[in-house]
Amino acid sequence: MTEVGIDGIEIWAGKLELDLAEVFAPAQGDDPGKYTKGLGLYSSSLPDVYEDIVTMAANASKRLLERKGLEPDDIGRIDVATESSFDKSKPISTYVAGCLEQIYEGDFHHANKGERKFACVSGTQALDDAYNWIRAGRNRGRKALVIATDTALYARDDPGEATQGAGAVAMLIDENPDVTALGDAQGFGSADETDFLKPNQQFPSVDGKRSMQVYLARMREAMMDFERAGGDTHPDNFALIPFHTPFPGMVRKAAVLGYRHCIRGTEIEDELADQIGRQPRPEAFDGEDEYLEAVKEYTEALGETQEYSDWYDLTVKPTLAISEQVGNWYTGSVHIARAAGLAEALKEGREIEGRQLLVASYGSGAQAEIHAETVQPNWKDEVSQLDIDEQIENREVITFEEYEAIHDVHNHDAETDMEPLTTPDNEFVFDGWGRMGERKYTYVE
Numbered sequence: 001m002t003e004v005g006i007d008g009i010e011i012w013a014g015k016l017e018l019d020l021a022e023v024f025a026p027a028q029g030d031d032p033g034k035y036t037k038g039l040g041l042y043s044s045s046l047p048d049v050y051e052d053i054v055t056m057a058a059n060a061s062k063r064l065l066e067r068k069g070l071e072p073d074d075i076g077r078i079d080v081a082t083e084s085s086f087d088k089s090k091p092i093s094t095y096v097a098g099c100l101e102q103i104y105e106g107d108f109h110h111a112n113k114g115e116r117k118f119a120c121v122s123g124t125q126a127l128d129d130a131y132n133w134i135r136a137g138r139n140r141g142r143k144a145l146v147i148a149t150d151t152a153l154y155a156r157d158d159p160g161e162a163t164q165g166a167g168a169v170a171m172l173i174d175e176n177p178d179v180t181a182l183g184d185a186q187g188f189g190s191a192d193e194t195d196f197l198k199p200n201q202q203f204p205s206v207d208g209k210r211s212m213q214v215y216l217a218r219m220r221e222a223m224m225d226f227e228r229a230g231g232d233t234h235p236d237n238f239a240l241i242p243f244h245t246p247f248p249g250m251v252r253k254a255a256v257l258g259y260r261h262c263i264r265g266t267e268i269e270d271e272l273a274d275q276i277g278r279q280p281r282p283e284a285f286d287g288e289d290e291y292l293e294a295v296k297e298y299t300e301a302l303g304e305t306q307e308y309s310d311w312y313d314l315t316v317k318p319t320l321a322i323s324e325q326v327g328n329w330y331t332g333s334v335h336i337a338r339a340a341g342l343a344e345a346l347k348e349g350r351e352i353e354g355r356q357l358l359v360a361s362y363g364s365g366a367q368a369e370i371h372a373e374t375v376q377p378n379w380k381d382e383v384s385q386l387d388i389d390e391q392i393e394n395r396e397v398i399t400f401e402e403y404e405a406i407h408d409v410h411n412h413d414a415e416t417d418m419e420p421l422t423t424p425d426n427e428f429v430f431d432g433w434g435r436m437g438e439r440k441y442t443y444v445e
């Protein structure tokens, strides 16, 4: 059967950099260690005055189409995943197509366009839709453009403010892909949860601590469902494990629980038994509290072993290299984790062609999804063309006063008049409002 998966990736980061340790922490009266060590975040990417979810999506898409030598006719489907949409009816994909049509001779009139919503997991759902569309043979040789774009902003002084970020990931989905091929097996963990939501409001209502518990619970369910679907979960069988990364500290917590789950009954559990004993089994305890306490102790001991640390450093840590510099990109977060892991593997000279990635996506409200992907022969060519390191390096570092102003610029309820802090260069920019309240865009040479 022909493989279907990710044929190309382009990433567009917001142009501004808020340094969390040097600028944000002192202004909040916090120890910088809370951000760098606790949350695992160094800085956030934020959008300049002329940037938004459309410009970042269109700019990433333009680069992707150009790099792959594609014309509008080659695209049969454009899906945008976002939880920052400013329109309840007209999908962001139509704005993105409108932008691209300003610079291409052809148009996207025969491409099916939509917008996917389920918090941060919708980027993966859009990928899934594209995969199914091609697998069903309805694509007529055309490819799908899937874009995850968000301005992940919180209300000022919300605890989530520390985890903000903004950026877009554009992915081309096609047969015989160059980056990764998606596997068929999928696991879901889904429940009606009230942990993070935006009931007709721009900034989220968040129960932060609970959201972390919900993330871990749904991930566990998804992992068990993935196993039921026939998915392999032996930890040594994966070159990389990209997780949804609201902040790297969340992934650190999830990784050790995932490792514990996946080594149960394997030779790894046997080999570790001399050091830390075997995993507690519920039947060996009189009550649930004692059992849970024993599991907690085992997990802490597991996290301290060299075996776990080596595994984490090889398969999970590399996936955090972008997130720790840009913050949470909501729908794009797991996709920058994949890109970061592949880019770090390339830098380290790892030969991972044919190896598996275990991709663990999550969206509040809440749903986790787990599937595997196989690294394709052309992965190095594709990944070497990512310029996210330069984008991160070239961001404009802002003061706390500039941060306060830029937050207001992107706050739909605040009135501000602020000059951009950077100069657009060969890119789409927000260009004011149209007669029906629509946002307008132009391409700046």
Ligand code: CAA
Pocket: 031, 032, 033, 034, 035, 037, 038, 039, 120, 159, 160, 161, 162, 163, 196, 206, 207, 208, 209, 211, 212, 215, 244, 245, 246, 247, 249, 250, 328, 330, 362, 363, 364
């Ligand atoms: N040195 C080292 N570590 C420090 C420290 C210091 N000086 N000060 C604090 N820390 C540690 C804390 O111990 C804590 O680590 P542990 O959780 O391991 O104990 C960590 O830094 C964070 O500190 P706090 O718990 O005090 O931080 P907080 O209460 O201000 O907020 C948060 C943390 C709840 C995650 C908040 O940022 C938040 O609400 N974020 C938004 C919600 C979110 O991202 N949830 C994640 C799951 S939901 C999801 O994934 C969907 C999504 O994208 C939003």
